[in-house]
Amino acid sequence: MRVTLSALDTSETFFKPLVVLELARDVKEETRKWLEKKINDKKKNGGAQLLIRPLVEKCEEQTLESQNLYLVGASTVRLLLGAESVGLVKECNDNAMRAFTYETRQNFKGFSDDNDDFLTMAECQFIVKHELENLRARDEKMIPGYPQAKLYPGKSILRRLLTYGLVTQIFPLHDSEALKKLESTWYNRFKLKYQPLDGIRTYFGETIALYFGFLEYFTFALIPMALIGLPYYVFDWEDYDKYVIFASFNLIWSTVILEVWKRGCALMTYRWGTLLMKRQFEEPRPGFHGVLGINPITGREEPLYSSFKRQLRIYLVSLPFVCLCLYFSLYVMTIYFDLEAWAQDVHRESHFPELTNVLLFVPSIVYAVVIEVMNRLYRFAAEFLTSWENHRLESAYQNHLVLKVLVFNFLNCFASLFYIAFVMKDMKLLRQSLATLLITSQILNQIVETFLPYWLQRKHGLRVKKKVQALKADVDVTLYEQIILEKEKGTYLGTFDDYLELFLQFGYVSLFSCVYPLAAAFAVLNNLSEINSDALKMCKVFKRPFAEPSSSIGVWQLAFETMSVISVVTNCALIGMSPQLNAVFPDSKTDLILIVVAAEHALLALKFVLAFVIPDKPREIQVKLAKLEFESVEALKQQEENSDPEGYTQGENE
């Protein structure tokens, strides 16, 4: 991407805009100047030593609007030093991955002093974001011009500006050329092929690349299940032994694929360097508040909040609230089943079956809508509660939020199926409900998540284009247009919802797999198109997200593993209830149950043994990690052997 806006060309030839900073419209000039200086200032003066330019120079303010937008960039050397301080891991000339340091830069593959491509644009943007967030107050007691916006030594200035609403947003710029290239290899073709995961990672960062990697892997992993499930549908097999085989295969298979994913994930993140990346010290999340005190870890003055109080809030408020919501969800479910029964009664006794036939669909539709509404309301409540729990770290906040949402969504989506399966014991109805839920939720998701925003986005884009062209300014407006367009796009809120969708899908496929073997086939079809629609969403609909390094899919691994444990229990129970199996033990139901329970325990034990026996990292990666560890130990020894510290030779002669 070439910077062509005249305003930039005049002042600095090498300035490449990486990140856009939007201030509120009414920010005082004083504050503006102070912030600009802070960002520009040398590190030793407490600055970030980055480059910052207004998008529009003073002289042009009359013709172009949006004088609140600033472009942030950095010199190559500054970026390299930043790469060192965020702990970026890169490949060396001897093919090993090592933490980048500026001093040893010549050892790294693809590095030369006149090469700007060593760091990818996403990495540069991550570094700039990190540096901006680490811009800390020194002696300032408040943000100049806003005495209410208090600061204290060590407080992140950007976070205070954001919580105070003086900075409205900060986002990285798209790189149109690179994006086009990525799109052409990613989703524009209709033939099946692997996604360009390395390309996605280069452009969007590791967290998003891992999501797409997992989506692809999961889809491939479902294919065997789909293939084995197909004949059950085609030939209408109903023999219990065939079901047992199918369910057993599914249970082992789901364990194996989750374990193998860990290995594949380690391979990928090793290549990307994030497996080796040391976790940075986490700063308090923006919403965190408390009484000023000394942080026992950093020794700095910052707001503290007692962990005991937080535990009280979690166990005495959040936990009961979640339980209440779960109870309410179950209550709504029973109402649904009452309605359903009532509708069928009415239909049966009706004199106008054509009219009441429609009535039969009403309860399910109402219930589906209610579930959706409850999910959204609950999500809102969960976010409020988790935020009120006042977690110091973003990661802790995320974990508590994920846990709350997962439990509720799990119950909301599957409770009716559990009820049909284990209380009503109506397998026909179970199969039918499962199919309806799976297929409708998939179709709805794709429409709501991607195509609707894409369409809205497109309409807005055309409007902006027209407006910009109408300006007929004599400056080249490519960059200007791009930024105005991007700043209005929605923000991608992270991979949470995408993983949640996959998680629920995994539930539909595995929990009742022996009743509805076709589920896997539908899931595969959905995921093939999901890959495309998610890709479209990332490239076209949303602002470019900041790259986030991550070395695994985190808490989702645990969630999927838990689901696969639950599915062992449900499948064994379903098989135990099947009439075919009950016919084999006509006299003694007790024996049947004992055998099923024994089989279930054996399967669970096998799962744990498998998870234990399959190493989490492939041998190759283990060796590479061990090699790095060995290197650092050897380096230490070498140092010791070479140096002859004072007193050592003297000690020898004692």
Place this chain on the structure above:
Amino acid sequence: MRVTLSALDTSETFFKPLVVLELARDVKEETRKWLEKKINDKKKNGGAQLLIRPLVEKCEEQTLESQNLYLVGASTVRLLLGAESVGLVKECNDNAMRAFTYETRQNFKGFSDDNDDFLTMAECQFIVKHELENLRARDEKMIPGYPQAKLYPGKSILRRLLTYGLVTQIFPLHDSEALKKLESTWYNRFKLKYQPLDGIRTYFGETIALYFGFLEYFTFALIPMALIGLPYYVFDWEDYDKYVIFASFNLIWSTVILEVWKRGCALMTYRWGTLLMKRQFEEPRPGFHGVLGINPITGREEPLYSSFKRQLRIYLVSLPFVCLCLYFSLYVMTIYFDLEAWAQDVHRESHFPELTNVLLFVPSIVYAVVIEVMNRLYRFAAEFLTSWENHRLESAYQNHLVLKVLVFNFLNCFASLFYIAFVMKDMKLLRQSLATLLITSQILNQIVETFLPYWLQRKHGLRVKKKVQALKADVDVTLYEQIILEKEKGTYLGTFDDYLELFLQFGYVSLFSCVYPLAAAFAVLNNLSEINSDALKMCKVFKRPFAEPSSSIGVWQLAFETMSVISVVTNCALIGMSPQLNAVFPDSKTDLILIVVAAEHALLALKFVLAFVIPDKPREIQVKLAKLEFESVEALKQQEENSDPEGYTQGENE
């Protein structure tokens, strides 16, 4: 301890013997000289830079025997440098634990240049052992004088000497005074008190201190179970609801104590510095062999053995063999039950009941003996097989050995109980067998493990004393006598057998706890005396073992957790089978089973949730660890900010 043997006094005033090295009787003079030189030589010449002296100088060889014994020591500075290279973690003046480095030695608590007590004797011995084991061949192709004993660059010389039988043993010296002090606070008193764990750690190292810590913790943790169990015995309670309460308490309790132990363990090992100690790069274990090749991790030439071949050996030979042994053990058990039934038949139909009454005991006695014999034979076979699997690392060898032995011992000890409980369904017999097995195994163990060796040891000690006194040499023979005495003592083979004993005890207590609530009380009594007898064993019976740093009880944590999971299953099954509970559901056995299974699943789920919710490390330790991490990140940043690398300011002006 003062060195008083004249031979030492003459040559070096400051020499404090730490470790004894015994060579074979017929080692060539050439080899002796070479080894002495190697140990003495400077590091840069490939030596260990330690001090070595023969126990007996040439001139005294006529009066005193044992010219094959060498004393190894080191100067204070050498030891401090060694402490740095093994990565010892010590407390600093600001109460934080940090890895010791020679350069920053003044920051550490209790350090001053004229203070020899900074490192404990056990630490010094560990360092000397580490340095001796790291004495590596450079250009030597063989051990001088023994062309068959091949060497290659990087091969540990001591390991080659040991495998070749030229060095017969190497052991650390006791410190009689410190030992006496330790004994007086440890086990000489009869009143109940905490063990001096820090003292044990100082003298014996972390691995052994952790064992005693676990033993003590486990004993205390059993007390509530014992107390709750007592009234069941006293009042002869048989109500099923009381049993359910007892069993549920036990199951939750056993989960909680295992989780809490992890926290206590982290607290202790943080204080001892091993929690922070970086794992050293592990060398191949002595018995490892293979074809010379390039180690992918170190890049050095050393024997390699393909992991694929090892897997083949494990899965195609060891695994089937273990299964066969398990089958054989079960087969022997059925023979025992046949014998038992036959004996009872004979007794019932006998005309001489007094005579056949004795016959009734024969099967159990025979079976007990057979079990013991099988355990020992199997242990031998397991060691052979695991060694044949040719693991490169000692830790991998240990893990595979522990797994093999655990599975077999578990089956051997508990199979008959399982058979009685779930096949014969004879609760009276179960209670009786459980009591017999538990009590007899505890008594036998204490006699065989401790008092017998102690008695033998004592006899031998008196003999040596007499012999030494008979010499009437004119040198002070305290050290000489001590070493001659210690070298004949048995070697402590590690904590394996001690943990195994506790593990089986935990099985007796928890697996069938609802049938025999008194088990915990017996276990507590046993452990109180076990603490004393194990302490006696460590102090009097065995050679002093080398201190081994360790940060947890390792694989045993997993073993105990697995046992507690199994005990949930067995206890639920036992309660489900109880006649009292069956009387509640007279008509529908199916409902009963379903309820029991549901309760079991709920308990298992609760266990996993508890294990997940209770953090493995106390908050205090988490904060301390985070603080250290933060410090190192900050130090790096400081470095970056202070240095102005070439080209940076230049880059700024671009």
